[in-house]
Amino acid sequence: MWCLPTVRPNVSEMFKCSSSLRRFHSPMLKQATAARFSTTSSSPYLPPLFSVAPMMEWTDNHYRTLARIITKHAWLYTEMIAAQTLIHQQTNLTGLLLVLHQDRFLAFSPQQHPIVLQLGGSNVESLAKAAKLSHPYGYDEINLNCGCPSPKVAGHGCFGVTLMLNPKLVGEAMSAIADNTNVPVTVKCRIGVDDHDSYDELCDFVYKVSTLSPTRHFIVHSRKALLGGISPADNRRIPPLKYEYYYALARDFPDLKFTINGGITSVSKVNAALEKGAHGVMPLADPGTC
Numbered sequence: 626m627w628c629l630p631t632v633r634p635n636v637s638e639m640f641k642c643s644s645s646l647r648r649f650h651s652p653m654l655k656q657a658t659a660a661r662f663s664t665t666s667s668s669p670y671l672p673p674l675f676s677v678a679p680m681m682e683w684t685d686n687h688y689r690t691l692a693r694i695i696t697k698h699a700w701l702y703t704e705m706i707a708a709q710t711l712i713h714q715q716t717n718l719t720g721l722l723l724v725l726h727q728d729r730f731l732a733f734s735p736q737q738h739p740i741v742l743q744l745g746g747s748n749v750e751s752l753a754k755a756a757k758l759s760h761p762y763g764y765d766e767i768n769l770n771c772g773c774p775s776p777k778v779a780g781h782g783c784f785g786v787t788l789m790l791n792p793k794l795v796g797e798a799m800s801a802i803a804d805n806t807n808v809p810v811t812v813k814c815r816i817g818v819d820d821h822d823s824y825d826e827l828c829d830f831v832y833k834v835s836t837l838s839p840t841r842h843f844i845v846h847s848r849k850a851l852l853g854g855i856s857p858a859d860n861r862r863i864p865p866l867k868y869e870y871y872y873a874l875a876r877d878f879p880d881l882k883f884t885i886n887g888g889i890t891s892v893s894k895v896n897a898a899l900e901k902g903a904h905g906v907m908p909l910a911d912p913g914t915c
């Protein structure tokens with residue numbers, strides 16, 4: 626039996642139109658954000674109720690500033706930033722340039738809180754170092770990308786969604802990231818890769834990552850990834866959405882939190898997911914369709 630909460634908010638409350646902009650200023654969302662920030666080590670971890678999906682070449686500083694004008698409380702994600710890029714920027718540049726260059730990748734205006742830094746990479750030491758480099762900026766959470774199927778990313782060794790094939794490595798990486806930050810660490814993944822698409826394999830991934838590291842929150846893009854060379858756009862279209870995997874995870878790992886992602890394109894879909902028991906929702910605020 627899937628767990629259904631007794632009281633769920635109505636998310637149409639969150640969507641208040643002002644001019645042509647949609648606002649997400651609901652008291653419920655404000656309350657959820659406040660509760661999230663008041664979490665202490667002794668109280669349970671609360672995932673963001675509503676977050677805007679990370680998008681390479683979209684969710685940069687400018688996009689996030691605009692998003693923050695539209696929504697006061699939604700969680701915002703950076704684009705994926707390769708750990709190695711941050712390290713190269715640090716070692717190849719000097720003095721003020723180093724600061725400016727690194728700030729191109731890591732700086733953000735305080736208004737953008739709550740904000741999550743999404744890292745990409747698979748080298749445990751590099752990810753640890755990247756987490757350490759990001760520490761002074763005050764991100765609210767660090768997330769590891771385990772869902773990107775782009776050949777540019779997944780094709781270069783164990784990176785992006787190919788990380789799902791090595792849960793032990795992800796667990797170790799998440800543990801190393803957590804050792805270098807004092808904010809929650811989270812994973813964004815798919816439900817499988819190619820033929821590795823059984824629910825058991827997904828459970829194995831979640832179980833190993835959460836036992837080897839303090840990761841308590843997974844953002845689940847509820848499609849598998851196909852690594853046969855299809856485009857990232859086709860990888861969002863061809864593999865079918867299997868929300869049943871998402872709800873089964875929420876049922877089978879009661880100590881963990883899961884955010885649903887993939888195909889959440891309308892207020893009614895957000896509401897339907899929350900009513901069905903989703904801990905958090907991550908729609909894609911596609912600039913082309915807003």
Ligand SMILES: Cc1cc2nc3c(=O)[nH]c(=O)nc-3n(C[C@H](O)[C@H](O)[C@H](O)COP(=O)(O)O)c2cc1C
Pocket residue numbers: 678679680681682683704705743770772773813846861886887888889908909
């Ligand atoms: C242009 C674009 C860039 C994306 N970049 C990232 C990224 O940097 N990191 C990431 O985890 N997901 C990225 N994604 C995936 C989205 O965050 C999200 O998981 C996916 O779009 C959900 O599927 P949907 O399009 O059906 O909603 C990107 C998606 C798009 C369309």
